[in-house]
Amino acid sequence: MTTRPSAPAPSRRSLLRALAALPASAVVLGAFPGLLGTAAAAAPASGSATRYTIVPFLNSDDGTVDVYQSDDATDFRLVKASAYTPPANRIRDASVFKHTDGSYYLTYTTHTWQDVSTTIGFARSSDRVTWTFLYDYTVPLANLSRAWAPEWFVDTDGSVNVIVSCSTADDEWIFTPYLLKAANAALTAWSSPVALSGIGSNHIDTYIVKAGSTYHAFTKNETTKYIEYATATSLTGPYTISRTGDWAGWGSYREGPSVIQLDNGAWRIFFDGYGDGSYYYSDSHDTFATWSTPKALPGISGTARHFTVVKETVSGGASLTRNATRSLRSANYATRYWEEQSALLDLPVVTASSAGADKQAATFTVVAGLADANGYSFRDASGNYLRHYGFRGRFDPDDGTTTFAKDATFIARVGSATGSVRLESYNYPGHYLRHYDYQLRVDVSDGTDLFRQDSSFVPVTAWS
Structure with a gap:
């Protein structure tokens, strides 16, 4: 089992709530550094390989992101350090996907915890290594205070969406998941934000995958500090939250879930164990009903923060002559x-x-x-x-x-x-x-x- 500290570190949101009550002179900057549709699964055919890419920001620096890749979703190797630094502001909670135009796109949180953050950033790359800033997009939500942790979701109809956690000035630390749908293939125009029905307020870092006709949402409850599980038959809901507390054995003080399907059909969740400084993964072989004991991700645990994963089949790989x-x-x-x-x-x-x-x-x-x-x-x-x-x-x-x-x-x-x-x-x-x-x-x-x-x-x- 995972060993947890006797007094887990508070979440970034609870820290912010407490710090907001302090005078500006009392806040020490830098004290809190770390603030798809389903496809058939199979091992890669001869002459091809599986490639998983992540673009995390660093536990020590939220001004840039690294690029890592892996062929097994476990052993991630550095491709390029400081691969993308936005021209202004910060880059946190970066989410990556590959679009139908062949390019890779990032969306990310643009400000650090102490700043009002009404925009999310976008960048593009043709090779996952060299990135170009596109624009900062102001989320059109009345009285918006924070727009955090945008996550890509590509539906089975091909539509491209971003799920973003938003709070208003009424209570800047209470977040609700909203959906933005791309209005064009260039990803430069977006629909009005729509709240995901059924998940409700005080949930953040909502990540969605679709299996069959069901949408499965993994979302952090900021009151309990557990990642919860909800399902719906429509992307915007209503979602029914059916698993709460420590239902999967992942423990508390976990956030930033990202879920992908492995070559053998199992599902893997990655999440940021900010309470103990580790990054974890856990597998499900029965479509999210039960999960393996979480393990710290080797190599990058404690270095990487909040990321999502893009999975591809690429040329190359290892092969043996059969028979x-x-x-x-x-x-x-x-x-x-x-x-x-x-x-x-x-x-x-x-x-x-x-x-x-x-x-x-x-x-x-x-x-x-x-x-x-x-x-x-x-x-x-x-x-x-x-x-x-x-x-x-x-x-x-x-x-x-x-x-x-x-x-x-x-x-x-x-x-x-x-x-x-x-x-x-x-x-x-x-x-x-x-x-x-x-x-x-x-x-x-x-x-x-x-x-x-x-x-x-x-x-x-x-x-x-």
């Missing part, structure tokens, strides 16, 4: 190979002088994934399949169950060395086959270069 026999060599221990030993998968030294039995035990047939034909499964000479059991790699006969098929399916990702692959567990996203004490097991990525090397293997001509 061929191969041996798999460790990318960072050139004399060590996969070898089946007493049904378990180990990584001993195998050489030309090794016994024939060892060479046979280090030879496997690569086949289409049992759970997803775009993935991979590995069969030994006796017809047993490599699967994880208790997170240990082992070979067992196919029992025909869905669980076995998933346990025995791996998604190929690009490895750390030329020609190498990393094999991600199909049913435990972000977990990879890696060697540890020369045994093969399935472990969650920790975002380090060493883990990437330990989980990289080079398919070579079979020993036998």
Whole structure:
């Protein structure tokens, strides 16, 4: 379980409410630095790869954003630091999506917590790396005080929308989600703001995904500090909030939810754990009913703040030849190979002088994934399949169950060395086959270069 501090840090909104009562001379600037429609899910086909992009602002700086990418939605690597700095004001809570014109667009909060903020910003990029400022848009809401955390939502009819959290001068720290619909393809004109019916006031950071005909909203309740869950049959509502409190096991003092669908069909939520300074993710395999224990996002947890994710299929990626026999060599221990030993998968030294039995035990047939034909499964000479059991790699006969098929399916990702692959567990996203004490097991990525090397293997001509 996640360890939480005994006295969680107050939210940015409660901090602001308290600070608003202080004279200006008492406020220390910089003390609070961190203020799609559904597609069919499958592993990327040979010759292509999945790419997830995030554009977070920094825990230490809300004047610029970095760009990171990942092939597994777990291990994010820096593409460019300070990739975009707006010409004026700040950039916070940036949301990114790819438009039908092939360009990427950002929308973001334009001011820091102490300022009235009636605009949201827009920027565009052709490559996710070099960004051009477009404009600041004044949200046309009477008596507006704050317009925060705009989030893109592209509906299944192709319409482009922004969900923005707004407060009025009557109570500048009570936020309500509003919808703006793009009035043209250039995203330069917007409809009048419409409040999302049913979610109500004192909710912020509302993020929506659509599955089938249902709109699913994840929104932070600013009174309880929990992320709540609501559904509706129309984008503007009325929404019914059906999950409150710690319904998903994520804990309190969480905000900025962003939800995407992974290659295996599971849904992943990312959220900012501002109470303990971490950034978390959690997965659901039953369309939002239950969720895995949240884990800190490796590598960028504590650095990145409030982001959304754009997922694409791009050219390239890793691939293996199916229906061929191969041996798999460790990318960072050139004399060590996969070898089946007493049904378990180990990584001993195998050489030309090794016994024939060892060479046979280090030879496997690569086949289409049992759970997803775009993935991979590995069969030994006796017809047993490599699967994880208790997170240990082992070979067992196919029992025909869905669980076995998933346990025995791996998604190929690009490895750390030329020609190498990393094999991600199909049913435990972000977990990879890696060697540890020369045994093969399935472990969650920790975002380090060493883990990437330990989980990289080079398919070579079979020993036998």
